[in-house]
Amino acid sequence: MAAKAKRTKGPTVAKAPTRASDRGSAPGFARATRTEALAKIFELAIESGEGIRHGVLGIPRYGKTHHLKEVNAEAVDRGVCDWVLVHDVKRPEPQYDGTLRENVADLLARPIANDESPVIVIHPSPTTIDRPDVESIAKIGLQLGRGGHPALVTVDELYHALTTAQHWAGPSYALILREGSSQRVSSAWSTQIPQQLPTEALDLCETVAVFHLAGRSAEYASARFALPRAVADHLCRLERGEFFLVTLDGCDGRIYGPA
Ligand SMILES: Nc1ncnc2c1ncn2[C@@H]1O[C@H](COP(=O)(O)OP(=O)(O)OP(=O)(O)O)[C@@H](O)[C@H]1O
Ligand SMILES: [Mg+2]
Numbered sequence: 001m002a003a004k005a006k007r008t009k010g011p012t013v014a015k016a017p018t019r020a021s022d023r024g025s026a027p028g029f030a031r032a033t034r035t036e037a038l039a040k041i042f043e044l045a046i047e048s049g050e051g052i053r054h055g056v057l058g059i060p061r062y063g064k065t066h067h068l069k070e071v072n073a074e075a076v077d078r079g080v081c082d083w084v085l086v087h088d089v090k091r092p093e094p095q096y097d098g099t100l101r102e103n104v105a106d107l108l109a110r111p112i113a114n115d116e117s118p119v120i121v122i123h124p125s126p127t128t129i130d131r132p133d134v135e136s137i138a139k140i141g142l143q144l145g146r147g148g149h150p151a152l153v154t155v156d157e158l159y160h161a162l163t164t165a166q167h168w169a170g171p172s173y174a175l176i177l178r179e180g181s182s183q184r185v186s187s188a189w190s191t192q193i194p195q196q197l198p199t200e201a202l203d204l205c206e207t208v209a210v211f212h213l214a215g216r217s218a219e220y221a222s223a224r225f226a227l228p229r230a231v232a233d234h235l236c237r238l239e240r241g242e243f244f245l246v247t248l249d250g251c252d253g254r255i256y257g258p259a
Pocket of ligand 2: 066
């Protein structure tokens with residue numbers, strides 16, 4: 001694969017109010033910006049020189065993909081990764097910006113040129129015969145990391161990596177979650193239904209962004225992360241782009257975003 005292309009522009013992040021009194025919808029919660037969230041998501045990786053393991057939970061249309069796009073950009077800008085591989089198959093059109101390839105065979109046949117984005121978006125065209133699976137992309141991520149090129153493998157909707165609830169379709173993404181960080185292979189993923197994930201996914205993530213959740217998913221996440229009662233009760237009231245952040249220190253009770 002060709003040498004890493006240079007990014008010239010970071011994600012644009014607007015200033016947000018930082019105090020609960022600045023917004024009326026969530027009295028009692030302190031506020032923080034997306035920039036502050038990204039700093040926390042990458043804190044450990046920067047300190048340790050290793051990768052990130054980041055998960056994103058939330059029902060549709062509340063901002064999971066928007067958030068993952070910024071995580072991708074930040075990983076390159078902060079030098080945590082040379083390459084980002086995005087599994088992006090949910091919609092007929094690509095959701096992520098970057099260098100498009102239809103599947104891993106197409107990526108191997110057409111290596112990334114120096115002037116192309118290091119964010120590689122694997123998205124099939126309607127006529128792609130071999131539709132991309134997470135396993136083949138995760139394997140490339142491991143190969144890059146072990147070869148000295150830190151990579152982030154981002155999976156938009158982690159159910160694409162499963163056969164049925166809680167069962168991985170292949171070993172490689174689970175391996176990245178278990179051991180990839182020390183080999184500088186990072187992981188970031190999203191899901192609408194956290195209770196369907198294999199246990200590694202949530203157990204091994206260092207940071208999880210929890211967007212709007214309701215019903216059983218909210219109950220599951222609240223119990224799983226021992227969220228404070230006020231936070232658990234507010235999950236179903238989060239607005240688009242707002243999230244709580246769970247780190248190895250727990251949840252700080254602040255609402256991050258939308259800006
Ligand atoms: N923080 C934000 N600021 C501005 N716009 C946002 C923000 N978050 C999300 N949006 C917009 O809201 C819409 C829904 O966001 P997004 O596609 O990221 O949601 P999602 O949770 O990934 O949904 P789905 O589960 O359907 O994939 C998009 O048009 C996105 O650009
Ligand atoms: Mg999405």
